[in-house]
Amino acid sequence: MRNLISLADLTPEQLARIVARAVEFGTGEVADRPLTGRQVGIYFRKSSTRTRTSFWSGATRLGADVITFGPDELQLTTGETVEDTSRVLGQYLDALVVRTNGDVAEMRRLGSSRDLAVVNALSLDEHPTQAIADLATLAERFGELAGRHILVVGEGNSSGAALALAGALTPGLRVTLLSPEGYEVPQDSMDLVDKLSGGQHLVTRVTDPASVEGPVDAVYTSRWQTMGVPKADPNWLSSFEGFGIDREFFERYSGPDTVFLHDLPAVRGQEVSDEVLDGEHSLAWRQAFHKMTAAMAVLEWCVVGEH
Known part of the structure; x- marks a missing residue:
């Protein structure tokens, strides 16, 4: 076993x-x-x-x-x-x-x-099996994962950490982790990314949306408060202003074939708008199947x- x-x-x-x-x-x-x-x-x-x-x-x-x-x-x-x-x-x-x-x-x-x-x-x-479902969704749509670029937006939670490790193990896959300052994927996870890839990965952490180079192949987000664990700052939601995925945000980084991913469940109107989640570019429901x-x-x- x-x-x-x-x-x-x-x-x-x-x-x-x-x-x-x-x-x-x-x-x-x-x-x-x-x-x-x-x-x-x-x-x-x-x-x-x-x-x-x-x-x-x-x-x-x-x-x-x-x-x-x-x-x-x-x-x-x-x-x-x-x-x-x-x-x-x-x-x-x-x-x-x-x-x-x-x-x-x-x-x-x-x-x-x-x-x-x-x-x-x-x-x-x-969340390792979530990352496998994510990669399966992208592989089904695009074929080879090498050369693809995933923009992961929001809290650096367990799904983001798993995608970072997936990027370390998938040669040529670029993963950009965009989080508000103070809510990034933990440094321990990034150290493990370095170790797994021998420093040859394409995984980066950023906190400024303007620093992201598009277009990307997938815009990915998760709910901002996961697993029912409360945040230390009672005003934490203000830190996430500008990180919600609406049509304007999605189009800022998208090309003609860019898809939207969400690991679900979603808090509609918070990390993602109805228009994006239910839109023609959304693979969130196929992602759930995977x-x-x-x-x-x-x-x-x-x-x-x-x-």
Whole structure:
């Protein structure tokens, strides 16, 4: 069994294969059910619509039996150690999909059993399967990712951090992270980008919209307050003025083939306007579909290996 806790655990070749497999699953022409006879657990400590449902749907489409756990349904809440929980669940399950407000280090402890594949379905510092869905959406639209430029706008949250790592692992993919000052992708993530790519990446952090060179191939945003974690500054919203994606903002950086991406859920009228989210350039709904194909590709890779 193999974990997928961070994109940093993958080689560029492995990430490319997983993304290609997600695109392949998206065609609807794959009849393989490689998880037949396997058991997948889904353990979410936080609310979720797309990620939870996409993993359930993806696992069952691949033939697995699925059990779901709510935030208070494992004995972790009564004092059992993470390692003991992992050791026991490894005797019952082949994979455990986890969403938590904890960090990657906590999830690695849960992935300590060699009999249990653990998948990070969102932690405080990274959302790796979301980035795989994002890359699958772009690969489906554009083909090769090399030479493409993604502008990621808004808070430097777990989705932004994952896209930064994806940029480090995808040669030729340019990722510009545009955030208000004080809300950037953490420096630890950028240090990891440098390490993964040997300093050869095309990932940059900026705080001034005027410094972004367009046109870009995709304008990407997320909701500004993620995972229900309140911000320290009660007036934080004022820092995001000028970072909402309306038609004027989108057209400032777009060419004829530029697409809009959003990992959803969206706060309409805040980080994105209805006109952009529902517009002809939006791939947000196809992107949501690829959360399921990404889940399928990741579960297959973790449980049965290379396709």
